[in-house]
Amino acid sequence: MSQAEIVQPSILLVDDDESLLRLMTIRLRGEGYAVQSAESGKDALRLLNTQNVDVVLSDLRMPGLDGLSLFEEIMAIGKDIPVILMTAHGTIQDAVEATQRGVFGFLTKPIDHDELRGLLKKAVSQTQTLQKGEWCEQIITRSLHMEQLLDQAYRVAQRDVSVLISGASGTGKELLASAIHKASKRAQKPFVAINCGALPENLLESELFGHAKGSFTGAVNEHQGLFKEADGGTLFLDEIGDMPISLQVKLLRALQEQMIRPVGSSKQIPINVRVISATHRNLTTEMSEGNFREDLYYRLNVVNITLPSLRERAEDIPLLARYLLKKSAEKHEVKVSRFSDDAMQLLTTCLWPGNVRQLVNVVEQCVALTQTSVIASHLVEQALSASEQKWPTLTEARDAFEQQYLLKLLKMTDGNVTRAAELAGRNRTDMHKLMKKHELHSGDFKRE
Known part of the structure; x- marks a missing residue:
């Protein structure tokens, strides 16, 4: 920056x-x-x-x-x-x-x-302090909105309070979390990140809190967990809205007591960790629907920072595109220097539903495909078209699999939720929540 x-x-x-x-x-x-x-x-x-x-x-x-x-x-x-x-x-x-x-x-x-x-x-x-430093050098912007947000982020970094970063997927939530860590008094200690929507509940618990040797099948060694790995530093919990309710209870207890208990262990381990969390979900809606604990929300949301979408900071698109082009050209050792005027016009008028992540993907594709030093508009069109059929994130793929799994399960059981829950190894309450999440109704699967 x-x-x-x-x-x-x-x-x-x-x-x-x-x-x-x-x-x-x-x-x-x-x-x-x-x-x-x-x-x-x-x-x-x-x-x-x-x-x-x-x-x-x-x-x-x-x-x-x-x-x-x-x-x-x-x-x-x-x-x-x-x-x-x-x-x-x-x-x-x-x-x-x-x-x-x-x-x-x-x-x-x-x-x-x-x-x-x-x-x-x-x-x-x-x-x-640190305005001319390196704490936010990876956040490329000339937007007044973003400059104000970075001013706020720097001051928040000094206070050692929990921060909740909101914003659509691809807006750079982990990048901002890392910048806050670099600007804080914990900068010399580890910054550890985990996506809470990418792992099943039992593995997520073990990853966060650690496990004792022999606590479950495959636990051949003791594992200290990410809370302990981040001790003295910052733990970034991405997609916190996807964390299962039962694990939310354990996370809340750990934050309140500043102690963790590894899976399969009886001992409590003290921790000293600042938690920054992020979500693309509306947690107020999630709380009203019983999917997110209110007490955990207020524990995590001491300060809220909402990142704007890329189209809300459109003045940054040319700046970001040139920066990403230079970075990608150096990475792939390609002699490409700029976008043509028409290509840049296309980039600046795109709505960017995938935000900065989509822009990164488009620039990478353009650099990979170009045979000249100037990227032409047809390459941008091609890359934009391909990015609309983008490879899903792990969370998106998991949700798609979950929906197909439930569809097959409910068809097999003729919409009998109790039987479907038994086959899935879940209780009826969990099954109803999953069905509500994917807008599935048992009556639609009952045979005449």
């Missing part, structure tokens, strides 16, 4: 007192800050919708949108910027309420400039 080098820290100063606004602007510029000013909360929000700043310094008492309301609006639009509030009528209660809501600092007028200087230095340091 390329970001312009920051020469001066930028401050947005908000106050309805025009003379104070002018005086503080002069003073702060004299101390090396780039200052923008707004005379109301609404004006400040308009500025923030189009520009990034390092700190917001606002009066608390203002007509219309006051300082606290402005802070909440800033958080609501995804701008996780340090906000410092000033007031001529400050009380301890005001300061406590402000800091409880997440306000960075609170100052009483007349302003103590040493105190202000210290607060601003600390706030700017929080914003700018």
Whole structure:
């Protein structure tokens, strides 16, 4: 990711007192800050919708949108910027309420400039640390939305709280999780990832918590599990929405107690792991349908980051396409330098239902097929057509197999759910949930 080098820290100063606004602007510029000013909360929000700043310094008492309301609006639009509030009528209660809501600092007028200087230095340091570093260099973007999201991700990384990353398949959830890990205090420890939808329940439990030697057929050695492997670092649970309910209970217990018990073992093992999870599912819907535990949801979703689809950040498509082309050409040792104008036009107007993952696939195919240094539009058309009939992911293949299995089972048993559950080695409740997931109804299989 390329970001312009920051020469001066930028401050947005908000106050309805025009003379104070002018005086503080002069003073702060004299101390090396780039200052923008707004005379109301609404004006400040308009500025923030189009520009990034390092700190917001606002009066608390203002007509219309006051300082606290402005802070909440800033958080609501995804701008996780340090906000410092000033007031001529400050009380301890005001300061406590402000800091409880997440306000960075609170100052009483007349302003103590040493105190202000210290607060601003600390706030700017929080914003700018690692902005020019390598923590998110693999996330290629020029989108304002993505830049704001990365600002939020960096600040979240410092807090060592659980993060739930939402977004459609192929939007780069694991890439963001890895970036958060690199920006955190756990960066020198392992980052371990697992797809919760790719393994059956018994294997997933063993992979997460480990198992004792001889705990089941094939367990010829002790296995420490991914929680222990990630100890001190970050465990990324991809497709957490696909985790079976019974295993969700064990995961919740492990997170609450910071202890795990390997399969077939009686001993508890302490763990020190930050959990980042991700899903393409709507977990609110999954909870209402009884497929996801509410208590686990709130344990995992301390902070939620939602990644936009590729078509929602269309300005990034040319940037990403050129980056991926260069990377793929180097990998395959092919002398290809660019897309033709028509080819790039095709890429930028595609809807990209498979998001960044689909774009990666299309660029790889173009590089593999081209015989010239410029990729022509017909190669992009060919690759786009092929990507629409893409090879399924493991989760998609598993769901397709599960549906076909249930269809055959219900046909064999004439829609008798009890008999079908027995043959599948499941109980009736599980069988009904599976049927609901695949929109199958027992009555459709009963013979006349």
